[in-house]
Amino acid sequence: MRLRVGMPRRLIVVAPHPDDETIGAYALMCRLRRRGVAVKVVVLTDGAASHPNSLRWPRRRLTAERRRESRRVLRQIGVAANDVTFLNLPDGCLHRHTVPARRGLARALGHGGPALVAVSAASDAHPDHRSAAICASTLRRPGLRVLAYPVWPAGSRPAGARALLLTAQERLAKRHAVRRYRTQAGRITDDPQGFVMTPAQIATFTRPCELFLDGRR
Numbered sequence: 001m002r003l004r005v006g007m008p009r010r011l012i013v014v015a016p017h018p019d020d021e022t023i024g025a026y027a028l029m030c031r032l033r034r035r036g037v038a039v040k041v042v043v044l045t046d047g048a049a050s051h052p053n054s055l056r057w058p059r060r061r062l063t064a065e066r067r068r069e070s071r072r073v074l075r076q077i078g079v080a081a082n083d084v085t086f087l088n089l090p091d092g093c094l095h096r097h098t099v100p101a102r103r104g105l106a107r108a109l110g111h112g113g114p115a116l117v118a119v120s121a122a123s124d125a126h127p128d129h130r131s132a133a134i135c136a137s138t139l140r141r142p143g144l145r146v147l148a149y150p151v152w153p154a155g156s157r158p159a160g161a162r163a164l165l166l167t168a169q170e171r172l173a174k175r176h177a178v179r180r181y182r183t184q185a186g187r188i189t190d191d192p193q194g195f196v197m198t199p200a201q202i203a204t205f206t207r208p209c210e211l212f213l214d215g216r217r
Contacts, residue, residue: 003162003212005116008032008145011039012108014119014136016128017091018047018066019181022073023205024149025118026174027166028212032116033078040083041074042108043067044101044132049091050184051194062183063088069181076177094131101135114143121213125152136215146215155204163209175206 011032015021021029021041029039047066048059057065071081087104089097109115119136120129129151136146150156166174178197179185185197197205 001162003147003164003210005032005164007035008037008116009113010115011037012105012115012117013039013041014105014117014132015041015043015070016094016120016126016132017045017050018043018070018086019178019184020120020129020151021070022174022177022181023151024120025210026077026177027164027170027210028118029074029079030077030170030173031164038083039079040085040108041070041079042085042087042105043070044087044104044135045089045091045094045128046086047091051188051191053193054188054191056190057183057188062188065183066181069183073177073180092128094128098131098135101132102138105135105139109139109141109144111141115141115145117144117146117215118212119146119148119215121148121150121158122215123156123158123213124150125156133215147212148215149210149212151205154201155207157211158213161211161213163211165209171206171208175202178202178205 013021013025033039046063048063051057067086120132122130122133150158
């Protein structure tokens with residue numbers, strides 16, 4: 001079944017980590033920006049847990065670079081730096097910081113009228129993603145619609161998900177965008193336990209559709 005988003009006034013994309021916004025909702029952001037819809041992104045955690053043992057990439061350097069990666073990709077699709085908010089909460093333990101996460105989301109949503117919110121799915125395998133979904137589910141505003149995008153495990157297709165079909169051009173652009181998160185795609189080589197997106201995962205993340213669930217379920 002295909003996703004119908006209509007013409008919301010605003011789109012708020014909630015990313016548990018820097019890169020989830022692109023993995024989960026790149027085409028959605030692109031299409032709505034082309035229609036003139038205001039797009040904001042809220043990144044909840046600092047992303048520092050991806051390579052905790054790297055000596056060349058200590059926490060401060062890694063978090064700064066992960067922010068730059070998100071800003072560069074988002075700028076290419078028309079989302080300005082001042083429309084990207086980093087709450088800088090600790091990666092890997094978002095469940096302990098739901099109060100500041102909820103406050104940050106409420107501030108980003110503001111009182112600007114109806115909005116569409118896209119957030120990671122409550123069924124995701126990563127605990128930070130589940131916590132992000134719980135935080136977004138508490139938002140209450142007139143005209144608010146919440147969609148949930150699955151990320152982990154890569155390639156998951158939750159029952160009831162609706163598909164936003166990508167054109168060949170959109171799919172290629174998304175693949176290039178995902179690869180631009182280089183800290184997650186092999187740039188950091190001195191932490192054997194660090195996270196690396198494999199080519200197979202990148203291919204799966206840039207499949208011919210983006211999937212979304214009703215985020216209020």
